[in-house]
Amino acid sequence: MKTMTGMAGGTVPAHAEADHPKVRMGRVGLLLANLGTPDDTDYWSMRRYLGEFLSDRRVIDYSPWLWQPLLQGIILSKRPFSSGAAYRSIWNEEKGESPLATITKAQTAKMAERMQAMFGDDVVVDYCMRYGNPSTASKVEQMKAAGCDRIVFFPLYPHYAGATSATACDQFFRALMKMKWQPTCRTVPAYYEDARYIEALARSVERAYAALDHRPDVLVCSYHGVPKRYLLEGDPYHCQCQKTTRLLRERLGWDATEIVTTFQSKFGPEEWLKPYTVEEVARLAEEDGKKSIAVIAPAFSADCIETLEEINEEIHEAFEEAGGERFTYIPCLNDDDAHMDALAAIAAENLAGWVAPRRAVAQAAE
Missing domain, CATH: 3.40.50.1400 (Rossmann fold)
Incomplete structure (x- = not known):
């Protein structure tokens, strides 16, 4: 499957003048979303990550007038040290990233393989994080630039909670709010009983x-x-x-x-x-x-x-x-094949009507 970067070309919109510039359009994005990860285990990396996470009103809904002085003055002065030590105990030193980042990348690669088998090049697959990098906004922008005029947003949380699924969707919607031309979007619901x-x-x-x-x-x-x-x-x-x-x-x-x-x-x-x-x-x-x-x-x-x-x-x-x-x-299901097959099937159901599976296209041509 083609990645979002490096794709050349574009098309002239239907009924446009001959000299209209080419634009990328007609593709569908599948954006997987996970919680997030610090960029490193040092004090300032941990402080940035924890500051973003613990400032989310979906996670800590106390009044900012009470919570922020406590957070900025005490918690973020001490907690980055203990959290950094905890992350160092599990850090993927070879890749220089947290296990969550490593696993989410592997899940995205396997999802891309399955979408390629089902839909060919019509679906662009990528991932984002609610907190930290890669940010949700940056990936939505990349998908739009890659010609995705429709995006299925897939929070990788089996169970719905305001502090997980809802805040991930909030961040996705915030990215859309800044766009002059928004793609059409869907969000994948919780799959706890699938x-x-x-x-x-x-x-x-x-x-x-x-x-x-x-x-x-x-x-x-x-x-x-x-x-x-x-x-x-x-x-x-x-x-x-x-x-x-x-x-x-x-x-x-x-x-x-x-x-x-x-x-x-x-x-x-x-x-x-x-x-x-x-x-x-x-x-x-x-x-x-x-x-x-x-x-x-x-x-x-x-x-x-x-x-x-x-x-x-x-x-x-x-x-x-x-x-x-x-x-x-x-261990969690991670990129286990049965897990990825389940997630791919759920994704395909949420892509229905936007893109046709290869088999259906072949049968229609016959």
Whole structure:
């Protein structure tokens, strides 16, 4: 598939005068969106990234009059040091980037391969980040310049939450607001109950269990947390997470005692969705006597700081300190082929009517 840079040419719009300049048009963009990543692990890179992330009113909705002095004066003076150390523990030194960046690039490449097979050169595939680089605005501009007069925006979050899917779409819409000539756009909805996504999750669990010399007592489905208040204000995230766990259990054919739903990454003083993963894994070891658990993170489409550092290090340690003996982390779906097939099928459904699959075009020609 052609990339967005380096494409030459263009066409004269229909019914235009002969001397009308050529413009690029008629192409469709598929823009994948993930959370974001710092450019490096040093203090200033971390401060820029955390400043953008923690200033998002979708993430922290306290009054700026109260929050910003605390953020700028205290949090961003100290947190870049600890966050930088956490990122350094998982950093992809070979490529000079975070694992999330590496994985998202791999996902984009595999998505491009699948779109090429389905639609030929009619679909341009790229990715952006809500926070950090490459920015959403820069990629929307590039797609427009590449002749994309239609764009499907695909947040890589299986579950909808105001702090994830909504803020990604907000940033996409902000980019459109600055354009004189906006492309026509669609956004891909959450896919938490999509049978293809559930199947990919189930296969990853089955592979992980088959590789072990023992069967874990419990599978902990650890989802990123949000304040409980968000649920009470109408955010559907909690309910969608619970449904994913139920569908996964049903697909695996397991008893309800073999799988639990928990929430991680609590931040700030207020109550968040419970049970908290770090407390629940300790409780499973101390009170229930569970010596072996596996943990999976269904809400993350790619491994990142919350999975590689928080789950595989902090939560792992909490389980062992409480008496647990065998801890297994099941990686995110990342660029696993079953996962990419599911995402490609979802993307194709959202491209329907804008571009025809090659097979359909060939059959029509016959």
